[in-house]
Amino acid sequence: MLHEQQTPVTPLVINGPWTREARERAIAEEVKLAYIEYFRKAVKTRNWLPWDDLPLREMEQYGHMLSEDTVTLVESFLGVEDYVGDYVEDTINIVHGKRERRNIQLQWGAEESKHAEAWELVLLHSGRRTKEQLETYRDQVAEHRWTMYENHPGFDTPLGVAAYAMVQERATYFNYEELRKRIRSEYGLPEQTTEEERKRGKQIGAAAAFKIVGVDEIAHHGMFLRVIDIYKRYLPYETLDMVFRVLNGFNMPALHILPNAEELKASLERTKLYTPLKHGRFVANPVLDAMGFNNKRALERAVQQAKLLPTGLGPEHVAIGRDGEFVISMQPDAEIEAA
Ligand SMILES: [Fe+2]
Ligand SMILES: [Fe+2]
Secondary structure: OHHHHHOOOOOOOOOOOOOHHHHHHHHHHHHHHHHHHHHHHHHHHOOOOHHHHOOHHHHHHHHHHOOHHHHHHHHHHHHHHOOHHHHHHHHHHHOOOOHHHHHHHHHHHHHHHHHHHHHHHHHHHOOOOOHHHHHHHHHHHHOOOOOHHHHOOOOOOHHHHHHHHHHHHHHHHHHHHHHHHHHHHHHOOOOOOOHHHHHHOOOOHHHHHHHHHHHHHHHHHHHHHHHHHHHHHHOHHHHHHHHHHHHHOOOOOOHHHOOOHHHHHHHHHHHOOOOHHHHHHHHHHHHHHHOOOOOHHHHHHHHHHHHOOOOOOOOOOEEEOOOOOEEEOOOOOOOOOOO
């Protein structure tokens, strides 16, 4: 608690004139504070180890109950998570010179690196893949290199990678929650955690792994959401336009380059784990809501209005309403409230 009082985490009060450089500087300073808060919480509250903290023996006990589709889905997410090196390398190059963004990527990458290890342990200890099969699979994954430029040209900018990550982390969280529920049902467990699981503070077998990793993913979403919120206040048009484009062009990273892409496609069709409808309801809409918009139309309206904002306005002059309307005040001291 002492540490938390030492470093301010509330938005800075910086006054204009709002040149491009002043905006970039203000963003960097606020993102640094967001990084400190994120890093502190990650290290203190989400410091788990795949090899020590997952109920591996229970995975052995229940592993035979998992369906083929579930095994395919877990294996696919092992592949997606195993591109972590590419995601980190690519993003660190994109944000080059922005130390606070680089540091976020380093800590984020350290956390993500545990996820592939967790899925490997799930597959191995469930008795559904051998050590050799997993080695081969991961070697095949490594034959490809993932870059944002190749997969999402236009999102390969410091702002773009943050907007993409904000949506992607939410989508990953949703997928892992869905898989966790699926595993519980295949294990013959109720959807809600049992009294026994609550008492020991951990779910059963592979469900525990999906719960723990899911908590990481939603924390990642929250961190990138905050970064985007900071960008939005200083660079409203660019940020809203980028978020709009990311929401329109979103798909999960690396799915088509996975060694088992065909099996994954079939499993996704059979299980309906992640459909466009679910994406809208459980990924895009919560993202829009968290950004302060009622719906996509509101974001679209905000993009149009942001384009027309007079230059020189800073965050102290502008507020955005839930329907995407801008409220402008030219008195910097006045309290600005959305109509
Ligand atoms: Fe992950
Ligand atoms: Fe993540």
